[in-house]
Amino acid sequence: xxxxxxxxxxAIPKGALFQGSCEILKKANLExxxxxxxxxxxxxxANIEILLVKPIDVPxxxxxxxxxxxxxxxxxxxxxxxxTLTLMMLPFGHCELMMAVPxxxxxxxxxxxxxxxxxxxxxxxxxxxxxxQKGIPIEIIELNGSxxxxxxTGLSEAIVDLLATGRTLKENGxxxxxxxxxxxxxxxxxxxxxxxxxxxxxxxLTAINSANNL
Amino acid sequence: xSSSFLPLGSxxxxxxxxxxxxxLRHIVMDTFKSWGYQPVLPPTIExxxxxxxxxxxxxxxxxxxxxxxxQLLALRPDITLPIARLAATRLSQVERPLRLCYxxxxxxQSPHLSDERREIYQAGIELIGCKxxxxxxxxxxINKANLECxxxxxxxxxxxxxxxxxxxxxxIDLWKYAGEIxxxxxxxxxxxxxxxxDAILRKGDFIEYQKAIAQAEERCQKSLKASKEPSELKACFxxxxxxxxxxxxxxxxxxxxxxxxxxxxxxxxxxxIYKELLAxxxxxxxxxxxxxxxxxxxxxxxxxxxxxxxxxVIPNTGKAIGKGGRYDNLMSSFGQSEPAIGxxxxxxxxxxxxxxxxxxxLVEDSKKMRIPTQDNNPEALIHSIKQSMSLRTKxxxxxxx
Numbered sequence: 235x236x237x238x239x240x241x242x243x244x245a246i247p248k249g250a251l252f253q254g255s256c257e258i259l260k261k262a263n264l265e266x267x268x269x270x271x272x273x274x275x276x277x278x279x280a281n282i283e284i285l286l287v288k289p290i291d292v293p294x295x296x297x298x299x300x301x302x303x304x305x306x307x308x309x310x311x312x313x314x315x316x317x318t319l320t321l322m323m324l325p326f327g328h329c330e331l332m333m334a335v336p337x338x339x340x341x342x343x344x345x346x347x348x349x350x351x352x353x354x355x356x357x358x359x360x361x362x363x364x365x366x367q368k369g370i371p372i373e374i375i376e377l378n379g380s381x382x383x384x385x386x387t388g389l390s391e392a393i394v395d396l397l398a399t400g401r402t403l404k405e406n407g408x409x410x411x412x413x414x415x416x417x418x419x420x421x422x423x424x425x426x427x428x429x430x431x432x433x434x435x436x437x438x439l440t441a442i443n444s445a446n447n448l
Numbered sequence: 449x450s451s452s453f454l455p456l457g458s459x460x461x462x463x464x465x466x467x468x469x470x471x472l473r474h475i476v477m478d479t480f481k482s483w484g485y486q487p488v489l490p491p492t493i494e495x496x497x498x499x500x501x502x503x504x505x506x507x508x509x510x511x512x513x514x515x516x517x518x519q520l521l522a523l524r525p526d527i528t529l530p531i532a533r534l535a536a537t538r539l540s541q542v543e544r545p546l547r548l549c550y551x552x553x554x555x556x557q558s559p560h561l562s563d564e565r566r567e568i569y570q571a572g573i574e575l576i577g578c579k580x581x582x583x584x585x586x587x588x589x590i591n592k593a594n595l596e597c598x599x600x601x602x603x604x605x606x607x608x609x610x611x612x613x614x615x616x617x618x619x620i621d622l623w624k625y626a627g628e629i630x631x632x633x634x635x636x637x638x639x640x641x642x643x644x645x646d647a648i649l650r651k652g653d654f655i656e657y658q659k660a661i662a663q664a665e666e667r668c669q670k671s672l673k674a675s676k677e678p679s680e681l682k683a684c685f686x687x688x689x690x691x692x693x694x695x696x697x698x699x700x701x702x703x704x705x706x707x708x709x710x711x712x713x714x715x716x717x718x719x720x721i722y723k724e725l726l727a728x729x730x731x732x733x734x735x736x737x738x739x740x741x742x743x744x745x746x747x748x749x750x751x752x753x754x755x756x757x758x759x760x761v762i763p764n765t766g767k768a769i770g771k772g773g774r775y776d777n778l779m780s781s782f783g784q785s786e787p788a789i790g791x792x793x794x795x796x797x798x799x800x801x802x803x804x805x806x807x808x809x810l811v812e813d814s815k816k817m818r819i820p821t822q823d824n825n826p827e828a829l830i831h832s833i834k835q836s837m838s839l840r841t842k843x844x845x846x847x848x849x
Contacts, residue, residue: 420655
């Protein structure tokens with residue numbers, strides 16, 4: 235059976251990009267109550283809904299057509315392959331993926347990274363790619379959160395994680411060694427929606443664009 | 449792993465599945481046959497080198513098999529390739545155009561985790577060659593083949609019970625429209641900008657697309673400043689940079705998708721691509737409005753497709769359920785140069801998105817008649833079998849209980 239979807243949907247991520255997402259959509263004249271505890275939010279436009287999902291699930295909703303558009307960090311797009319269209323860069327959610335080590339680590343530069351160095355990360359694909367390009371063989375310890383404590387507990391020698399302000403690093407006695415890649419928010423679209431609902435998507439794009447240029 | 453598990457991506461077809469599938473298969477094949485297409489079925493196992501010849505990028509997705517002699521074989525990942533091989537060998541002397549159709553399984557390991565299916569049941573047609581002896585298609589012949597192919601596609605979708613679908617059209621030659629600027633930019637920069645932009649669009653990354661054009665623009669400006677070309681030529685080039693072409697390219701990724709009327713309007717009305725697409729869109733006269741969308745950002749694989757390319761999509765699902773196009777170079781990789789066009793549809797997806805009642809009735813309707821009998825009485829058994837055989841002339845199913 236085919237599920238009938240009558241509304242346009244935009245999936246936005248909970249967490250770090252939530253505030254920026256709300257603001258940019260508001261600038262594009264989409265009003266909704268972001269204090270609401272509901273996960274499907276109505277907007278001032280009768281036929282547009284906002285979906286609140288985990289950041290990593292945004293591309294999943296969009297790829298499968300459950301949402302037409304989505305807002306997601308480029309780190310997630312780089313780490314998890316999905317067949318979506320990346321339409322535009324959004325001016326928030328800036329952060330970098332970086333390698334960090336404890337302050338007193340014997341590794342004080344990238345070139346001192348020992349072979350098969352244990353690196354804890356939530357981003358195994360991007361990490362592996364970076365070190366392969368550098369020709370350094372590593373061992374990846376895949377974690378899902380609290381990456382900073384891995385080197386403090388002997389689980390790993392270094393970490394690769396996203397850094398927005400650097401506060402968590404400092405509080406855990408870590409220092410940044412190397413930037414791996416820079417990231418920010420992206421607007422993505424489902425390809426079939428792009429084809430079928432093209433005029434609506436262009437309208438949203440134009441509204442976001444002109445809000446950005448103000 | 450437990451031996452009672454199925455391999456990843458495999459499935460058992462249960463009676464109700466098969467009954468539906470068979471009914472759909474009949475509808476589809478009868479439609480193909482009514483247009484003069486004849487059924488063929490290539491073998492399940494082919495030599496791997498036909499793939500390497502015809503479509504090398506398929507090799508990774510193909511299941512490889514090794515025979516006793518160490519020969520590397522492939523479970524066919526596609527039906528078009530074996531049919532091209534057949535058309536170039538045993539059917540090479542048969543009158544053109546060749547009209548062939550099939551329903552058959554293909555075997556693939558998708559590189560994407562989200563699609564686990566490894567056995568895909570496909571239905572499709574191939575229209576190979578043309579009557580004239582020249583090896584190159586005229587526009588009239590291209591249109592004739594395109595329209596025949598798309599008409600069959602639309603008729604099959606309707607007959608299979610699909611209502612909410614769109615045919616998305618694209619064409620390999622989009623860039624020819626922007627041709628002049630490409631050639632001038634490329635001559636100047638010695639980069640293959642056309643191929644670069646094409647590859648970026650195939651990844652669906654519009655940000656990278658804008659970056660590539662901005663970089664090309666910058667390189668142009670730099671080499672203009674450095675160049676010792678006559679100033680006349682410089683001026684002409686500079687104006688062309690500010691003028692439509694590069695701006696056209698910048699806008700292209702956002703503007704070249706949507707309703708056919710709007711998109712066709714952007715194209716040069718004397719161009720072949722315009723005439724080809726206009727002819728196809730005119731089919732709405734027969735098949736009804738709003739069947740087509742043009743999306744030039746959907747780029748066909750340039751190693752395979754040579755002209756028209758199209759996908760069948762179901763809105764709100766995000767996935768294509770069938771695709772096709774023109775592949776005029778494939779036949780020459782089997783030693784016989786001929787134009788060709790075709791499409792394939794996923795049978796499972798057709799069933800999934802068809803009107804729900806279309807295939808259910810058949811399963812429920814099969815009323816069964818039962819004749820009771822006694823196991824320990826051979827005479828009564830013989831009688832029951834005899835009775836059942838005469839009852840079967842009027843009742844579709846008679847079971848001896």
